[in-house]
Amino acid sequence: MFRLINKLSNMKSVSILLIIFLFSMFMMRNAIATLKEITGGIGILDLHFSYTIQEIYETLFLQGVEGRSYYLSTFFIIDFIYPLTYALFYSVVISYFFKVLKIKNKIVNFFIILPFIGMAFDYLENLFLSIILMKYPTKLYYLGLLSSYSTKLKFLCVYLSLLIAILLFLVILFKKIKISHKF
Numbered sequence: 001m002f003r004l005i006n007k008l009s010n011m012k013s014v015s016i017l018l019i020i021f022l023f024s025m026f027m028m029r030n031a032i033a034t035l036k037e038i039t040g041g042i043g044i045l046d047l048h049f050s051y052t053i054q055e056i057y058e059t060l061f062l063q064g065v066e067g068r069s070y071y072l073s074t075f076f077i078i079d080f081i082y083p084l085t086y087a088l089f090y091s092v093v094i095s096y097f098f099k100v101l102k103i104k105n106k107i108v109n110f111f112i113i114l115p116f117i118g119m120a121f122d123y124l125e126n127l128f129l130s131i132i133l134m135k136y137p138t139k140l141y142y143l144g145l146l147s148s149y150s151t152k153l154k155f156l157c158v159y160l161s162l163l164i165a166i167l168l169f170l171v172i173l174f175k176k177i178k179i180s181h182k183f
Contacts, residue, residue, distance in 0.1 A: 005112055008088075009095040021089040024082045031078045039067035045129060045147075046079065046122075049155050053144040056129075060136050072133045079126055087119035090161040097168035101175075111164050118157030125150035 008017070036043055042062045045051050051059075060068055095112045098104070128147035132140050 001116075002109060002112065005091050005095045006099075008092045009099050011096070014089075014093055014096050017085075017089040017092055021085045024078075024085040027078050028082045031075045035063075035067060035070055035075055038070050039063045042067060044071065044075070046125065046151065048151070050152055051148050053139070053141055053148075056132065056144050056147070057137070057139060060133065068133055068136060072130060076126060076130055080123075083119040083122040086158065087115040090115035090158075090165060093165050094161065094168065097165065097172060100172055101168065111161075114157055114164070115161040118154050118161060121150045121154035121157060125154055 032044060032047075039062065042059060045056060045059055048055075063071060091112050091114075094115070095108075098108050098111070125147050128143045128150060132143055132147065
């Protein structure tokens with residue numbers, strides 16, 4: 001995987017992946033808007049940093065049969081694609097920035113793989129929520145807990161990936177400013 005990421009670590013790939021990422025984000029936001037339209041404003045659990053078992057079942061109840069059906073079918077298809085796009089985009093951006101800065105070490109590999117760890121937690125979250133949805137109204141407490149923990153870990157990895165990308169971009173920017181002021 002590192003070879004593929006390294007091979008994609010160029011401005012052309014970053015630009016293409018940015019377009020794909022933004023398109024998938026647009027699709028995700030549309031799916032959420034459609035769900036809210038169906039449910040009268042009830043959103044998704046995936047966007048909450050944390051939720052309790054009670055909040056899971058309250059949300060599912062308020063979504064109603066049509067909302068839960070949409071959530072399980074259409075929304076989850078889009079939510080399968082979205083994590084892959086953000087993981088690939090963030091990973092390639094981080095790799096590209098490290099390449100620009102000419103930094104190579106073991107910790108770089110962890111930062112490059114971090115978005116994919118977030119993606120894995122996102123997929124776990126989706127798996128647990130889909131099982132809960134299929135078994136609704138039966139309460140699956142352990143899966144609810146696992147889903148909530150997966151959500152927290154997903155956000156932690158994704159936000160750290162974004163922070164790393166921003167920090168690397170700022171380092172590159174400051175180096176360019178510093179170099180331009182020398183002349």
